[in-house]
Amino acid sequence: MSVSTAAADQSLCTPLPVLGRDVTVPLVTGGEVTYAALDYAASAPALQRVWDDVAAYAPYYGSVHRGAGYLSQLSTDLFENARRTVAEFLGCRAGDQVVFTRSTTDSLNLLARAIPAGCQVFVFETEHHASLLPWQHADVTYLDAPRTPGQAVQTLERALADRDPYGPALVCVTGASNVTGELWPVRELAAAAHAHGARIVLDAAQLAPHHPVSVTDLDVDWIAFSGHKLYAPFGSGVLAGRADWLQAAEPYLAGGGASRRVTRREDGGVAVEWHDTAARHEAGSPNVIGAYAIAAACKALTEAGWDTLVAREQHLIAKVRAGLAEVPEVRVLSLFGDDAPRVGVLSFVVDGWNSSHFAAALSAEYGIGVRDGLFCAHPLVRTLLGTDPQTQGECGAPEAAPGEKSLNAIRVSFGAGTPDEHVDRFVNAVRELVRDGAKWQYRTEEGRCVPAV
Numbered sequence: 001m002s003v004s005t006a007a008a009d010q011s012l013c014t015p016l017p018v019l020g021r022d023v024t025v026p027l028v029t030g031g032e033v034t035y036a037a038l039d040y041a042a043s044a045p046a047l048q049r050v051w052d053d054v055a056a057y058a059p060y061y062g063s064v065h066r067g068a069g070y071l072s073q074l075s076t077d078l079f080e081n082a083r084r085t086v087a088e089f090l091g092c093r094a095g096d097q098v099v100f101t102r103s104t105t106d107s108l109n110l111l112a113r114a115i116p117a118g119c120q121v122f123v124f125e126t127e128h129h130a131s132l133l134p135w136q137h138a139d140v141t142y143l144d145a146p147r148t149p150g151q152a153v154q155t156l157e158r159a160l161a162d163r164d165p166y167g168p169a170l171v172c173v174t175g176a177s178n179v180t181g182e183l184w185p186v187r188e189l190a191a192a193a194h195a196h197g198a199r200i201v202l203d204a205a206q207l208a209p210h211h212p213v214s215v216t217d218l219d220v221d222w223i224a225f226s227g228h229k230l231y232a233p234f235g236s237g238v239l240a241g242r243a244d245w246l247q248a249a250e251p252y253l254a255g256g257g258a259s260r261r262v263t264r265r266e267d268g269g270v271a272v273e274w275h276d277t278a279a280r281h282e283a284g285s286p287n288v289i290g291a292y293a294i295a296a297a298c299k300a301l302t303e304a305g306w307d308t309l310v311a312r313e314q315h316l317i318a319k320v321r322a323g324l325a326e327v328p329e330v331r332v333l334s335l336f337g338d339d340a341p342r343v344g345v346l347s348f349v350v351d352g353w354n355s356s357h358f359a360a361a362l363s364a365e366y367g368i369g370v371r372d373g374l375f376c377a378h379p380l381v382r383t384l385l386g387t388d389p390q391t392q393g394e395c396g397a398p399e400a401a402p403g404e405k406s407l408n409a410i411r412v413s414f415g416a417g418t419p420d421e422h423v424d425r426f427v428n429a430v431r432e433l434v435r436d437g438a439k440w441q442y443r444t445e446e447g448r449c450v451p452a453v
Contacts, residue, residue: 015312016304017048018231018417025367028440028451033367036422040229041178041345041413042371044209046293047231053296054234054289064288065257065279079288082295083278089298090223090240091214098240099278100291104205105130107224107239108172110281111201112138114249119168122159122198124152125379126335128178131203131224132379135172145383148336149185153192160196169198175207179377179384179411181317181345182336183207190219201241205229209415210313210343212306215241227290231416232297236290239281247276255283301416309416313344316414316423320346323427329434333384333409345413347375349385350434355408360449361438366429368422371411382407 015021024032037045057078062071064079083098092098101107112134115121121135124143132142141159146152156171163169171193176183186202193200201222204213208225215223222241227234251258251274258280261273274280301309321338324330329351334340350358359372374381385407412426441452 015419016231016300016309016416018045019048019051020045021417021419027367028364036366036368036425038412038414038418038422038426039369039371040209040415040418041181041206041375041411043228043233044231044415045417046233047297047300047417049300050232050293050296054293057292058289061288064286075288078292079286082291085295085298086238087240089302090238091216092240093216095243096215096241097243097246097278098238099246099281100286100294101224101237101239101281102235102287103130103228103237104128104203104224104226105134105237107237108201108203109134110239110252111170111222111224111245113252114245114281115170116168116245116248119170120163120198121170121172122156122163123172124155124174125383126177126179127172127174127377127380128203128205129376129378130205131172131174131201132377145335145380149188149340153185153188156189157192157196160192160198163196163198165197169193169196171198171200172203173200174203174205175213176210176343176345177335177377177380178206178345179347179375179380179409180334180336180340181206181342181413182334183211183341183343186218186220194219199242206343206345209301211310227294227297230294230297231300232290232293234287234290234293236287236294238294243276246278246281250274251283252281253283257286258283304416313415316418316420317342317344317346319420319423320412320414320427323423324348324430327431327434330430333381335380335384344415344418345411347381347384347409347411349409350430353433354449355410356449357438357442358433359410360442360451361433361440362426362429364442364451365433365439366425368426368429370426371413373408375409375411381409385409 023035025035026032060071060074062075064076087098108131119138121138121140126145143155143159146155173189174184175186190200199221202220204223204225207213209230224239227236258274259272260275263271265271324332331349333347355372359370362368362370442449443452
C-alpha cells in the first residue's frame with residue numbers, strides 16, 4: 001500500500017471528535033461499556049470543536065442589537081457574523097434572508113404563517129411531522145408516498161398541473177427521509193415546482209448534517225434545518241431563502257427587535273413599523289449561543305471536507321447494510337428500493353420482536369442507543385409497514401388505533417462522529433439478539449419497554 005493510499009484510508013476511518021465519545025454506561029448484565037450513540041437522526045452529539053468555540057465565547061456573552069457596551073457590541077458582531085456564515089454554508093443568493101429560529105419545526109411554522117392568502121401547498125405524506133403539519137390552515141394537498149424518485153416528480157407534476165395557475169403555490173419536501181435515510185430528488189422537484197409557477201421549501205434537517213446543501217445549486221426557494229442535528233446544541237434552527245414573502249408577512253412573533261418604530265396613534269392605539277430584515281421574525285432576545293453554535297458547526301463541517309465526510313459515512317452505511325442483510329429475520333424499510341442513495345439513517349423491523357423490546361435490549365445489554373416507534377412520521381411508517389408488521393413480542397407494544405395493528409420500527413442513525421466500533425457492536429448485537437434472544441427480562445412501563453428489576 002502506498003503512503004498516499006494509507007493516509008487516505010486513515011482519514012476515512014477517523015471520526016470527528018464529539019462530546020460524549022468516552023461516556024460509559026452500565027449494563028444490566030454487569031459491568032460498563034462505552035456508550036454507542038446511534039440516534040443521530042434525533043439529536044447528534046455536539047462536535048468538540050463547536051463546544052470549544054462556544055466555551056471560548058461564553059465569558060463575553062451579552063445582549064445583541066440593543067447595548068452600547070463592549071460585550072453587547074461583540075455579541076452583536078458574532079451573531080450577525082453567524083448569519084453570514086450560515087448564508088455561505090447554504091449557498092444563499094444575493095437578497096436571501098437567514099432567519100434564526102428554534103428548530104426546523106419552528107422554521108416551517110414561520111414560513112406557514114408567511115405564505116400569501118390563497119396559497120396552495122403541496123406536501124408528500126412521507127414528510128416528518130415538522131413539514132407535514134404546519135400547513136393545515138392553508139389550502140393543502142397531501143400527496144401519496146411515491147415508490148421511486150421519478151414517481152415523486154411525476155406525482156408532483158400531476159398535482160401542480162391541476163392547481164389554480166394564477167394563485168401562489170408552495171411545495172414542501174424533505175431532502176433525506178428521517179425514517180429511511182433515502183435521498184429525495186430535490187433538484188428535479190424544484191424544477192417541476194418552478195415550471196408550474198410554484199415555490200419550494202426544503203426540509204434539510206436530515207440532509208444538511210450529511211451532505212452539502214445549497215439554495216443555489218438545488219434551486220430551492222427556502223431551506224430549513226435544526227442546529228441540534230448539525231452537531232450544534234442550544235435549541236436553534238434556520239430558515240433561509242427568499243425575502244419577499246417574509247417581508248410581506250406579519251411578524252411571526254410580535255415584540256422588541258422585530259419593530260423598527262412604535263408610536264401612539266391619535267385614537268389611543270399603537271402604530272408599528274416592522275423591520276424588513278430577518279429581524280422582523282426574530283422578536284425578543286435571540287438565542288445568540290445557539291446561532292453561534294450553528295455557525296461553528298457549519299465551519300467545522302466545511303473545513304473537515306464534505307468529500308471525506310460523505311465517503312466515510314458511506315463506508316459505515318455499507319457496514320450496517322451488509323451486517324443486517326446477513327440476518328434473515330431483519331427487514332430494512334425503504335421507499336425507493338435497496339439500491340437507493342441514502343444518508344446514515346436506516347429503519348428496520350425484526351420478525352418475532354416488538355421494536356420497543358429490541359431497542360431496550362440493545363441499550364440495556366449492549367450500551368447502544370437507537371430509537372424505536374414511528375419517528376414523528378406516522379403516515380410514512382404505516383405505509384412502509386403496511387398491514388403486516390413484525391410479530392408482536394411480549395414487551396412494549398404500543399396501543400394501536402381502532403382496527404389497526406400495532407406498528408413500530410427500530411431506527412439506527414450515525415454520522416461524522418461515529419467510530420467503526422459502534423457500528424460493529426450494533427451489527428453484532430442484532431445478530432446475537434436474533435439468534436440467542438435477550439439475556440434479561442423486560443416489562444412495559446408507561447408505554448416503554450424497560451429492564452425488569
